[in-house]
Amino acid sequence: MISGKRRRVRAIFDQTFHRSARSEGDVIELLVKAVENLKPICEVKKVKIAGTTYDAPSIVGRDRQQSLAIRWILEGAEEGRISKSTSLEKSSNEEIVDAYRQRGIAHMKRKNLHKLASVKRRFAHFRWPTRTGVQDSPGVIKRLSLGRVSQG
Template sequence: VRAIFDETFHRLARSEGDVDVIELLVKAVENIKPLCEVEKVKIAGTTYDVPSIVGRDRQQSLAIRWILEGAEEGRISKSTSLEKSSFEEIVDAYRQRGIAHMKRKNLHRLASVKRRFAHFRWPTRTGIKIFSWIAT
């Protein structure tokens, strides 16, 4: 894993000479971070897809996970090395395109479509079910 990560960094340093590698990686993750997500909430026996705001830590973990998943998908479809596909996915994320960016875009589109159910978000906003004290 370390060798793959090092090789990806070396590829980034060679190709994007005018941009610092760390800044490029941070900007790529920033471009992929989702602002909202859709979670399932069950109310009166019906399950709704309710859009909610994503916390900072979850934004970062989702962005990194999507970049790695995009690299893996690119590796399988193009039959290239993981170093090359992760390099391409990071550069694509930096330029706001690629598989990870499409995942973010699709999630935001889904949240936009489901925004009519946003008023159902209040029971789970804090992560604690308000009605959990009721015996089931």
């Protein structure tokens, strides 16, 4: 899907959506819900304070949430294609359906990122913006580690 091969990518996604339409029904709703299920709430970024580098969790913006979710679907499809030696169309269809059902490689990446952010939550004060209007932001990571934050 790299190197500007638009026709090849278009053919892959046409076949993927055709396959999804046969098995799951409404393709657009399936894809939108799959991306919504994979959007991360927070991520870990490196912050250098007084010569020491810390991994500090921070809130992810809407655009980055969507790009990460789509990237994870594509990476999961590629990994599934290699491990199962199937076509990219079939593996991308399976990954989208798995993301819709909150399982699969892409969902594990999201889960691992949230787990890492909850482990590193003690460094959240290094990265937290106060001008965003979100006053309870460090509490999001604490509730995330306790499993109390719903995605939305």
